[in-house]
Amino acid sequence: MTTICANLQAVRSRIAAAAQRAGRRREDIALLAVSKTVAAERIDEAVAAGQRAFGENYAQEGIGKIAALAALDLEWHFIGPLQSNKTRPVAEHFDWVHSIERFKVAERLSVARGGGLPPLQVCVQVNVSGESSKSGVSPEEAASLAHAVAALPNLRLRGLMTIPEPSEDASLVRRRFAMLRQLRDRLNAGGLALDTLSMGMSHDLEEAILEGATIVRVGTAIFGERARA
Numbered sequence: 428m429t430t431i432c433a434n435l436q437a438v439r440s441r442i443a444a445a446a447q448r449a450g451r452r453r454e455d456i457a458l459l460a461v462s463k464t465v466a467a468e469r470i471d472e473a474v475a476a477g478q479r480a481f482g483e484n485y486a487q488e489g490i491g492k493i494a495a496l497a498a499l500d501l502e503w504h505f506i507g508p509l510q511s512n513k514t515r516p517v518a519e520h521f522d523w524v525h526s527i528e529r530f531k532v533a534e535r536l537s538v539a540r541g542g543g544l545p546p547l548q549v550c551v552q553v554n555v556s557g558e559s560s561k562s563g564v565s566p567e568e569a570a571s572l573a574h575a576v577a578a579l580p581n582l583r584l585r586g587l588m589t590i591p592e593p594s595e596d597a598s599l600v601r602r603r604f605a606m607l608r609q610l611r612d613r614l615n616a617g618g619l620a621l622d623t624l625s626m627g628m629s630h631d632l633e634e635a636i637l638e639g640a641t642i643v644r645v646g647t648a649i650f651g652e653r654a655r656a
C-alpha cells in the first residue's frame with residue numbers, strides 16, 4: 428500500500444468517526460483531496476485508492492493536471508483566489524468554484540461557461556474571522572452576493588465556503604464554522620436552497636463536520652507537507 432493510499436484511509440476514518448460523533452450520515456460528507464503543488468502521478472495514486480474529487484488553487488497548474496488526467500473520470504474544484512482574467516479557463520475546465528467573493532468574477536464565469544457544459548457549481552466564500560482574515564465577503568455582504576450569483580445563468584449556487592484564521596483553539600474554530608452554518612440557514616430561510624458547506628481542512632475537519640460541513644478540503648493529511656504554501 429502506498430503512503431497516499433494509507434493516508435487516504437486514515438482521513439476517511441477520521442471523517443467517519445466525526446460523522447458518528449455528530450450523529451450525521453457518513454455519505455453526507457464529501458472528501459475533496461487538495462492537490463495543489465502535487466504532481467499528476469501522485470494524484471493518480473489517490474485515484475487508484477478510490478479518490479475522485481480534487482481541489483486546485485492555481486488556474487494554470489490545475490488545468491495542466493486536468494489535461495494530463497483527462498482519461499480518468501474525475502471532478503475538479505477550483506478553491507483558490509480567482510482573478511477576473513482567469514475566469515475563462517476556470518469556467519471551461521473545472522466542475523466547481525468554491526471561492527466566489529465578487530459579483531464581477533461570478534458574472535464572467537457565467538458568460539464563459541455555456542458551450543453545452545452543465546452549470547458550474549459554485550460557493551460564495553465568506554470571511555468568518557473578521558479582521559484576522561482577508562479572503563471572502565463579510566457575513567453581512569453574503570446575502571446580497573449570494574442572491575445575485577444565484578440569479579446568473581450557467582452557474583448553480585450550492586452553498587458557502589470558509590477558511591477560518593489559523594488557530595490552535597478548537598472551540599474558536601468550531602464557533603467560526605458554526606457561524607457559516609447559521610448563515611447558510613438564514614440564507615435558506617430567505618429563499619435560497621443551499622446544500623453545501625465547504626469547510627474543514629487537515630487539522631480541523633472534525634470541528635467542521637461537527638458543525639455541518641458537507642465538503643471537507645484536505646491536502647496535507649493526504650499528500651504530505653507541501654514545499655510551497
Ligand SMILES: *Cc1c(COP(=O)(O)O)cnc(C)c1O
Binds near residue numbers: 461484506645
Ligand atoms: C491548501 C488548501 C486546503 C488544504 O489545506 P491542508 O491544511 O493542506 O489540508 C484547503 N482549502 C484551501 C482553500 C486551500 O488553499
